[in-house]
Amino acid sequence: xxxxxxxxxxxxxxxxxxxxxxxxxxxxxxxxxxxxxxxxxxxxxxxxxxxxxxxxxxxxxxxxxxxxxxxxxxxxxxxxxxxxxxxxxxxxxxxxxxxxxxxxxxxxxxxxxxxxxxxxxxxxxxxxxxxxxxxxxxxxxxxx
Numbered sequence: 844x845x846x847x848x849x850x851x852x853x854x855x856x857x858x859x860x861x862x863x864x865x866x867x868x869x870x871x872x873x874x875x876x877x878x879x880x881x882x883x884x885x886x887x888x889x890x891x892x893x894x895x896x897x898x899x900x901x902x903x904x905x906x907x908x909x910x911x912x913x914x915x916x917x918x919x920x921x922x923x924x925x926x927x928x929x930x931x932x933x934x935x936x937x938x939x940x941x942x943x944x945x946x947x948x949x950x951x952x953x954x955x956x957x958x959x960x961x962x963x964x965x966x967x968x969x970x971x972x973x974x975x976x977x978x979x980x981x982x983x984x985x986x987x
Contacts, residue, residue, distance in 0.1 A: 845882040846956030849873070850947040851893035853959055853978060854886065854918075858909040859902070866961060866979045873959065873978070878916075885919040885954055887927075887946045921950045938968045948974060 856870035864870075877884040894913060898906035921927070927949045934945035944965050951958040951974045958975045960966055966977045 846954045847873075847877075847882055847884050848921075848947055848951040848954065848956055848958045849884060849886050849890075849918075850944075850958065850960045850962065851890050851897065852961035854890055854894050854913060855897050856961070857916075858898070858912060860905075869978050869981060870961075873981075874916075883919070883954075883956070885921055885950060885956070887950045888920045888922060889943060889946050890918070890920075893943070921953060924953075927953055934969070934972075938972075940965060940968055948972065951975070 853870055853873065856864055856867045857874055859867070861867070873884075876882065891910075891914070895906070895910055898909050902909065923931075923946070927946070930949040930952055931942055931945040934940060934948050935942060938945075940948075944962070947960070948958050948969055952972075956974075959978055959981070960975060961978045963977055963979075966975045969975050
């Protein structure tokens with residue numbers, strides 16, 4: 844089965860409630876296909892902190908409810924193993940990215956999957972890995 848890792852830039856689109864959010868429809872399509880069992884989806888536990896931080900800053904009155912909704916999705920969470928940590932540092936060195944961002948990509952390698960992100964800058968930097976797809980470029984996740 845196809846495997847994807849999603850980062851906070853995707854997960855937050857599932858609850859922001861702004862139809863003008865760039866590529867939100869594709870993010871919803873991704874969510875719908877995953878919940879229908881079309882592919883496997885995972886993320887490092889870091890997503891909870893990054894999304895929680897965003898929600899607390901940008902939507903403080905709704906943050907707790909939205910975070911509960913996201914946690915109730917039961918996204919498969921990958922813990923930082925020694926192997927993932929080693930790969931994170933290698934990604935940091937090779938592509939000049941943060942440990943946070945490297946964690947998502949390292950998890951994609953760990954599950955032999957692809958990272959889906961809305962962060963075009965990160966995707967450009969790590970293009971050579973062939974493990975990163977930008978949400979806006981995906982044609983397979985239309986929201987219907």
